[in-house]
Amino acid sequence: MAERFGEHSLKAVGVRIDAEHPEGFIFDPHQPQLRVTDLGSVRGDGIFETMLVLDGKLRKLQPHLDRLARSAEITEIGIPPEESWRAAIDRGLEEFKTRGGGGDNISVRLTATRGVDGEPASEDPRWAGTYWVLLTPVPEKVMANRLKPISVTLLDRGYDSKASERAPWLLLSAKTLSYAVNMAAYRWAAQHGFDDVIFYTSDGQVLEAPTSTVLLLTKTADGTPKLTTPTLKTGILPGTSQGSIFAAAERAGWELGYGPITPEDLKAADHLWLASSLRLVSPIERIDDTEFATDEDYTAQLLDFLKEDLASSYPQEG
Numbered sequence: 001m002a003e004r005f006g007e008h009s010l011k012a013v014g015v016r017i018d019a020e021h022p023e024g025f026i027f028d029p030h031q032p033q034l035r036v037t038d039l040g041s042v043r044g045d046g047i048f049e050t051m052l053v054l055d056g057k058l059r060k061l062q063p064h065l066d067r068l069a070r071s072a073e074i075t076e077i078g079i080p081p082e083e084s085w086r087a088a089i090d091r092g093l094e095e096f097k098t099r100g101g102g103g104d105n106i107s108v109r110l111t112a113t114r115g116v117d118g119e120p121a122s123e124d125p126r127w128a129g130t131y132w133v134l135l136t137p138v139p140e141k142v143m144a145n146r147l148k149p150i151s152v153t154l155l156d157r158g159y160d161s162k163a164s165e166r167a168p169w170l171l172l173s174a175k176t177l178s179y180a181v182n183m184a185a186y187r188w189a190a191q192h193g194f195d196d197v198i199f200y201t202s203d204g205q206v207l208e209a210p211t212s213t214v215l216l217l218t219k220t221a222d223g224t225p226k227l228t229t230p231t232l233k234t235g236i237l238p239g240t241s242q243g244s245i246f247a248a249a250e251r252a253g254w255e256l257g258y259g260p261i262t263p264e265d266l267k268a269a270d271h272l273w274l275a276s277s278l279r280l281v282s283p284i285e286r287i288d289d290t291e292f293a294t295d296e297d298y299t300a301q302l303l304d305f306l307k308e309d310l311a312s313s314y315p316q317e318g
C-alpha cells in the first residue's frame with residue numbers, strides 16, 4: 001500500500017493506545033490496523049479531535065482533550081484517561097520528528113471508536129473501545145489556502161434550531177466520526193463554484209461550516225470591534241479556535257457576542273471569517289451573491305489572538 005502515498009505523507013505516524021499500552025505504541029498508518037467489524041468503520045460510531053502543531057507548539061491541547069471527553073460523555077463511549085492521550089501524543093511527536101517530519105504544521109488527530117460489537121477490548125469501559133493518535137503533515141491544500149479570502153454558500157442543514165434540545169440522540173454537538181453529510185456539503189459547494197459552506201437551520205438560524213466555526217465582526221458606536229459567533233444552543237460544535245480567539249479578544253478589550261444569528265445578520269456584518277484548528281482563519285469575501293470587504297489587519301489580529309493560545313479558560317456564552 002505504501003507506494004500509493006507520496007514521500008510527504010510517509011512521514012505519518014500512528015500511536016495506538018490500549019489497556020496494555022496506556023502510553024501508546026507506534027504503528028505504521030499505511031498498513032491495515034482496524035478490524036472490519038470495528039463500529040467506527042461499520043457505523044461511524046466514534047469520536048475525534050484534530051489539533052495543530054504551529055510554530056513548534058502543540059496548540060490548545062487541553063481544550064481539545066476537554067472536548068474529546070465531552071464527546072465521549074455525549075456518545076457514551078469510554079475513553080482512556082487524559083494522561084494516556086498526552087503520553088501517546090508525546091510519543092508520536094518524538095517519532096514524527098525522528099522520521100524527518102519536522103516540528104511544525106503537524107496535524108494531530110485523536111480517535112476513539114466504540115470498538116468491535118460484542119467484543120470489548122477490555123472489561124474496563126475506559127479501555128473497551130479502539131483508540132489511536134495519528135500525526136500527519138497538514139495537507140498541502142490547507143497550507144496553500146490559509147488566510148486566503150473564500151467564497152461560501154449558505155445551505156439548509158435540514159433541521160430546526162430546537163432539534164438539539166428535542167432530540168438528544170442526534171448527538172448534534174458531539175464531534176463524531178459521522179462526517180459524510182459535511183463532506184457531501186463540500187462537494188455540493190465545489191460543484192456550484194464555492195470554496196466552503198455555512199449551514200443554517202430550517203427556521204433560519206446560522207449554524208457552522210462543515211469543519212469550521214463562523215465569526216462575525218461589527219463595530220460598535222464607539223468604534224470598538226465586536227466579535228459574534230452563533231449560539232451553541234442549536235447544537236453546533238463548540239470551536240476551540242473560536243474560544244481561543246474570544247479569550248484573547250476579550251483581554252484586548254473587544255466586545256463578544258453569541259447568536260442567534262440569521263442569514264440577514266451575516267450579510268449585515270462588517271467582516272466575516274471561518275475558523276478552525278488546521279485552517280486557522282479564512283476571511284469570507286462572498287456569501288452566495290453578496291460580496292464582503294476583507295480586512296487584512298483584522299485577519300492578522302485574529303491570527304495573533306489565536307497564537308496567544310489562552311487555553312486555560314475560554315469566555316462562555318451566558
Ligand SMILES: Cc1ncc(COP(=O)(O)O)c(C=O)c1O
Nearest residue numbers: 210211212213239240241276277
Ligand atoms: C463541525 C465543526 N465545527 C467547528 C469546527 C472548528 O473547531 P476547532 O476550532 O476546534 O478546530 C470543526 C473542526 O473540525 C468542526 O468539525
